[in-house]
Amino acid sequence: MEDQRGRLRALPSVDEVLSRPAVRALEVRVGRAAVKAAVRQAIAAARERILSGAVNGSSELVPDQDVLSRAQREAAPRLRRVINATGVVLHTNLGRAPLHPEALARVVEIASGYSNLELDLDTGHRGHRSAAIEPLLCELFGAQAAHAVNNCAGATLLALAALGGGGAAVVSRGELVEIGGGFRVPEILAQSGCRLVEVGTTNRTRLSDYAAALDGLPRALLLRVHRSNFALVGFTQEATMAELSALARERSVPFLHDLGSGALELPEGLSETTAARSLADGADLVLVSGDKLLGGPQAGILLGRRDLVEACRKHPLSRALRADRMLLAALEATLRLYRSGRARELPVNEALGARAEQLSQRATRLALELSERGIACSVVESEGKVGGGSMPLARLPGFGVAVQGGADLLDELRRGDPPVIALLREDRVVLDVRCAGDVGELAAAVAKAAGQAGERAPASDRLGRHPSGGCAPDGTEV
Ligand SMILES: *Cc1c(COP(=O)(O)O)cnc(C)c1O
Numbered sequence: 001m002e003d004q005r006g007r008l009r010a011l012p013s014v015d016e017v018l019s020r021p022a023v024r025a026l027e028v029r030v031g032r033a034a035v036k037a038a039v040r041q042a043i044a045a046a047r048e049r050i051l052s053g054a055v056n057g058s059s060e061l062v063p064d065q066d067v068l069s070r071a072q073r074e075a076a077p078r079l080r081r082v083i084n085a086t087g088v089v090l091h092t093n094l095g096r097a098p099l100h101p102e103a104l105a106r107v108v109e110i111a112s113g114y115s116n117l118e119l120d121l122d123t124g125h126r127g128h129r130s131a132a133i134e135p136l137l138c139e140l141f142g143a144q145a146a147h148a149v150n151n152c153a154g155a156t157l158l159a160l161a162a163l164g165g166g167g168a169a170v171v172s173r174g175e176l177v178e179i180g181g182g183f184r185v186p187e188i189l190a191q192s193g194c195r196l197v198e199v200g201t202t203n204r205t206r207l208s209d210y211a212a213a214l215d216g217l218p219r220a221l222l223l224r225v226h227r228s229n230f231a232l233v234g235f236t237q238e239a240t241m242a243e244l245s246a247l248a249r250e251r252s253v254p255f256l257h258d259l260g261s262g263a264l265e266l267p268e269g270l271s272e273t274t275a276a277r278s279l280a281d282g283a284d285l286v287l288v289s290g291d292k293l294l295g296g297p298q299a300g301i302l303l304g305r306r307d308l309v310e311a312c313r314k315h316p317l318s319r320a321l322r323a324d325r326m327l328l329a330a331l332e333a334t335l336r337l338y339r340s341g342r343a344r345e346l347p348v349n350e351a352l353g354a355r356a357e358q359l360s361q362r363a364t365r366l367a368l369e370l371s372e373r374g375i376a377c378s379v380v381e382s383e384g385k386v387g388g389g390s391m392p393l394a395r396l397p398g399f400g401v402a403v404q405g406g407a408d409l410l411d412e413l414r415r416g417d418p419p420v421i422a423l424l425r426e427d428r429v430v431l432d433v434r435c436a437g438d439v440g441e442l443a444a445a446v447a448k449a450a451g452q453a454g455e456r457a458p459a460s461d462r463l464g465r466h467p468s469g470g471c472a473p474d475g476t477e478v
Contacts, residue, residue: 007055011046026068038071043062081418083418083420083445085421085422085430085432085433086423087396090291091387091421091435096298098348100333100334104330107329107330110325129323130323133148133332136332137335140335142279143303143304144309145309146303147309148300148327149302155300157188158300158315161194163254164194166195167194167217169196170199170210170220173201173205174204177227179228203232203234205237220253222247223256224257229392230392242281245282249282254284254308255283256286257283260288261289261390262275262289263292266352267349268353270352275301283304285312294348299323352396354398360379362399362439363400363401366439375447382432403431405428405453412450412452420449
């Protein structure tokens with residue numbers, strides 16, 4: 001007790017630690033704020049060690065080395081590149097679609113200097129910022145007009161606010177979905193100022209349900225929402241796009257389709273409703289994401305009838321949700337890859353279209369690299385997922401490498417440099433190679449983490465944590 005009190009009294013002050021030569025030298029490298037935060041943390045950690053009786057007589061209470069490593073962590077970026085070894089291609093927790101190098105190069109070029117973002121170079125007059133990509137969007141998606149905003153949730157909010165006019169939005173009960181990350185159709189509707197009018201039942205909604213709801217509604221629109229992240233099977237029924245479109249025309253109300261996925265061209269064997277299909281089937285306005293199956297940056301794209309797109313563009317929310325130059329630069333470059341027949345090169349399409357034998361070879365190479373580093377492992381089958389709330393039933397047969405280890409190893413992998421996000425399957429960690437990038441880099445990261453996990457306490461001492469640290473294993477949003 002006396003010892004403990006003595007040691008607490010012997011703890012140095014923040015200023016004392018800050019004045020040590022080694023700590024002062026650190027300031028030059030990482031800045032005073034990071035060093036100060038690190039010193040406070042190191043002193044707090046020392047206090048805890050004293051209180052828990054983990055300090056022996058001779059050890060230094062606040063070692064320079066501890067301050068140093070904490071300061072380095074303080075100064076390092078928190079948003080980091082990670083290796084995606086989950087096999088989920090559009091993992092919302094991991095940033096969805098990686099950009100193509102040409103899209104990245106355009107971001108660097110446009111954002112590192114000035115650009116004609118809102119200037120028409122032909123006339124010298126002010127232009128609007130999505131003018132550069134509109135013709136491309138119209139051509140590729142087969143739309144009369146187009147407008148780009150920050151993301152698809154924003155596009156949906158904007159369209160409902162601009163076209164709903166505070167009236168009713170008629171939606172099937174089978175489509176009142178939650179996409180994830182706080183996007184719930186009824187809540188977005190409420191925010192848009194529209195009144196939700198639910199029709200039909202969870203599993204069956206007929207055209208006559210919509211028609212009956214529209215009777216006696218002075219201002220209304222029809223909204224169809226793509227189910228995206230779940231499937232309805234069994235005793236089900238829904239009105240077709242053509243039926244809804246005919247009804248909308250007959251009653252002179254707009255027909256909106258919140259489609260989400262944004263697919264333009266998918267690898268063989270995968271199919272998803274495209275915006276072109278939706279427009280051809282009679283939707284007046286279709287809303288899609290940029291960073292899902294399109295394989296571009298985060299974006300929301302409105303496509304369809306000119307008068308409706310113009311009404312959205314002119315609405316005040318359009319300004320609040322506007323696309324920035326980096327989004328526009330990356331989106332334009334991504335669209336140009338489609339236009340020049342190079343869509344297959346997009347990272348999302350490469351990952352989705354990877355053949356099983358290709359993945360098997362990659363997994364074999366990873367297993368070899370790991371074995372050379374003394375890690376016992378085996379190649380296993382591992383089914384990938386599209387993720388990002390797209391195509392929940394699509395099967396992507398693939399391969400991974402299983403290594404001995406549980407939640408401890410998973411934690412070490414995630415805390416590594418670069419962090420590796422892997423899967424826990426029973427008592428083994430599986431590294432799916434589909435989206436994991438360079439095999440050599442992954443092997444080195446796994447070897448480092450396996451060493452760390454080996455030195456730590458066994459899993460029984462560290463109970464009670466979600467094995468994947470809160471990151472949804474299937475790419476849905478949590
Ligand atoms: C994903 C999705 C959204 C949200 O798109 P974000 O680009 O993430 O904002 C909206 N609607 C549907 C149907 C979706 O699938």
